Amino acid sequence: MPTLVIDRRTSVTETRGPARVPCPPRLLAWGTGLLVCLIAGGTAGHRWYAGPDRVAADFLSACREADTARIERLLEVSFRRSAPAGELPRLLRRLHERVPRTVHAEVSGPRSSGGLVTERDHHMVLVRFAGDSQAAREHRRFSLTLERGPDGAWRVAFMPTYTSLFTGLDGGQGAAFLDSAISQSLGRRASLVAGWRNRAPRSRGRK
Numbered sequence: 001m002p003t004l005v006i007d008r009r010t011s012v013t014e015t016r017g018p019a020r021v022p023c024p025p026r027l028l029a030w031g032t033g034l035l036v037c038l039i040a041g042g043t044a045g046h047r048w049y050a051g052p053d054r055v056a057a058d059f060l061s062a063c064r065e066a067d068t069a070r071i072e073r074l075l076e077v078s079f080r081r082s083a084p085a086g087e088l089p090r091l092l093r094r095l096h097e098r099v100p101r102t103v104h105a106e107v108s109g110p111r112s113s114g115g116l117v118t119e120r121d122h123h124m125v126l127v128r129f130a131g132d133s134q135a136a137r138e139h140r141r142f143s144l145t146l147e148r149g150p151d152g153a154w155r156v157a158f159m160p161t162y163t164s165l166f167t168g169l170d171g172g173q174g175a176a177f178l179d180s181a182i183s184q185s186l187g188r189r190a191s192l193v194a195g196w197r198n199r200a201p202r203s204r205g206r207k
Helices: 025-043 052-065 068-074 077-082 087-096 158-192
Strands: 002-006 012-016 103-113 116-129 141-148 154-156
Touching (some): 052 068, 052 103, 052 116, 068 087, 068 154, 087 158, 141 158
Antiparallel strands (some): 002 012, 116 141
């Protein structure tokens, strides 16, 4: 395209820049097709998942809103499969009646020991209770545990997270409440939940 230049005498002169060489249509079409194939080939067969901190933020947001349907979708698949049809929503509603609505994430990172990362498929988030709850006044916290599944998706590990949550809220009584709620809701399937154990005292039977 011609370039207009104004010289010192205010007269207008016209200069021309280097001529552009048009790209042949066939070459342009071939290059565009190759780029599309590379993009499609690079993404075919792959699914993209949210990172652990994003999943943790979604979980804590759902806890603040007591949105148990959303919480259920964020839990590990093995736990969801262990619950009889219709029981998991009821269990979550019962549990979250006791969970404070105000919580804040403080620190997060992969599971480590002595400063070294030991398990890259496990991610920990330290969560502080806030608001007007007694747990907040006593500066209590719990650990939110996330696990990366075989499909690459990060999900909330139920037993480690909820055991830490209810222990942080009410010590041993909180842990006992969790075990009792799981036992009543899942029945015999409670034994299928990884990390679950019934801490209730066993009946000794009749003498």
